[in-house]
Amino acid sequence: MKNSEFSALIERYQSFVFAVCFQLVGDKEEALDLTQETFLSAYRHIDTCRAENYRPWLARIAANKAKDFLRSAYQRRVTASGGEALEELPARGGPEELCDCADGVRRIREKIDQLGEPYTMAARMYFLEEKSIEEISTRLSRPKKTIQTQIYRAKQMLRQSLKEDGYGT
Amino acid sequence: MALNHLYFDSGGHLTAKALGDLASGAPIEELARLEIAEHLSYCDKCIKAYTDLLCPQPPVDLTQLPPAQVTARRAAREGRVLFLQRCARVGFAACLTLMVWLGGLSQIDPETLPKVDMHAAGEKISDSLADFSQQISDGLDQLFDFSFERSFKS
Numbered sequence A: 001m002k003n004s005e006f007s008a009l010i011e012r013y014q015s016f017v018f019a020v021c022f023q024l025v026g027d028k029e030e031a032l033d034l035t036q037e038t039f040l041s042a043y044r045h046i047d048t049c050r051a052e053n054y055r056p057w058l059a060r061i062a063a064n065k066a067k068d069f070l071r072s073a074y075q076r077r078v079t080a081s082g083g084e085a086l087e088e089l090p091a092r093g094g095p096e097e098l099c100d101c102a103d104g105v106r107r108i109r110e111k112i113d114q115l116g117e118p119y120t121m122a123a124r125m126y127f128l129e130e131k132s133i134e135e136i137s138t139r140l141s142r143p144k145k146t147i148q149t150q151i152y153r154a155k156q157m158l159r160q161s162l163k164e165d166g167y168g169t
Numbered sequence B: 001m002a003l004n005h006l007y008f009d010s011g012g013h014l015t016a017k018a019l020g021d022l023a024s025g026a027p028i029e030e031l032a033r034l035e036i037a038e039h040l041s042y043c044d045k046c047i048k049a050y051t052d053l054l055c056p057q058p059p060v061d062l063t064q065l066p067p068a069q070v071t072a073r074r075a076a077r078e079g080r081v082l083f084l085q086r087c088a089r090v091g092f093a094a095c096l097t098l099m100v101w102l103g104g105l106s107q108i109d110p111e112t113l114p115k116v117d118m119h120a121a122g123e124k125i126s127d128s129l130a131d132f133s134q135q136i137s138d139g140l141d142q143l144f145d146f147s148f149e150r151s152f153k154s
């Protein structure tokens, strides 16, 4: 694609891309930066996309940029406040860590089933079957970082749920 | 836990509420927004549903963004730099072969050329003919994976 054609594409889709970025990150300045980054990335692969698919394709790149931004922002904030960072997840917290009681595993299994998708399968594989993030990612056809976030979230919800039942911390 | 059941259906896809909240600008908790963004970054079905919701797009003031031509030029320039950095990684020999093969040598901006250790590159090339051929073949594979022919067209 020639530069002039790519300029026209930017003009046509920049409000749309900005809207996606803004809705996901909720900050205008960041959304403007991410809009730019979306087009810079899009340029590298523009020839692989058919014109009729530009909207979902650009939205996907924008979501990807927003995801990276949100992830590092969350990471920074949580780490600064002494919490457990997303990246620390592979240090596995097994059922016994989550619930130090005799019927821990059975209870965890029930709780995991109650989580619902997209968490149940990932959490079952991670906490009960002790599969690696890579393996779960391959089995469920989801990106590794998505699995990390889902396990992180599942762990949070499991802890909360067990706490409400009077177990664990 | 309740929030996630509102945002993800039993199949793990985003619910109409999630997409609606997102498109309408309703407040969404930070980690939930991250999860939604992660899902949208790989799920064709949900990205399609979401982009359908965004049509038609309300007008928005984007005067803070640089003009489209500037972004397009920057994209082309960064594309060339990335291509050349990639060349430096996959091997100078493969890079040279590809540039000559595609006839795009004259279109490369010398300022964007990465620093290549010519001595090391020369030694590498003369190590063995077999190794050299393999290097070219591997390099070309990687370069094509990167789908970068476009930088020679623009």
Ligand SMILES: [Zn+2]
Residues within 6 Å of the ligand: B012, B013, B014, B039, B043, B044, B045, B046, B047
């Ligand atoms: Zn989906």
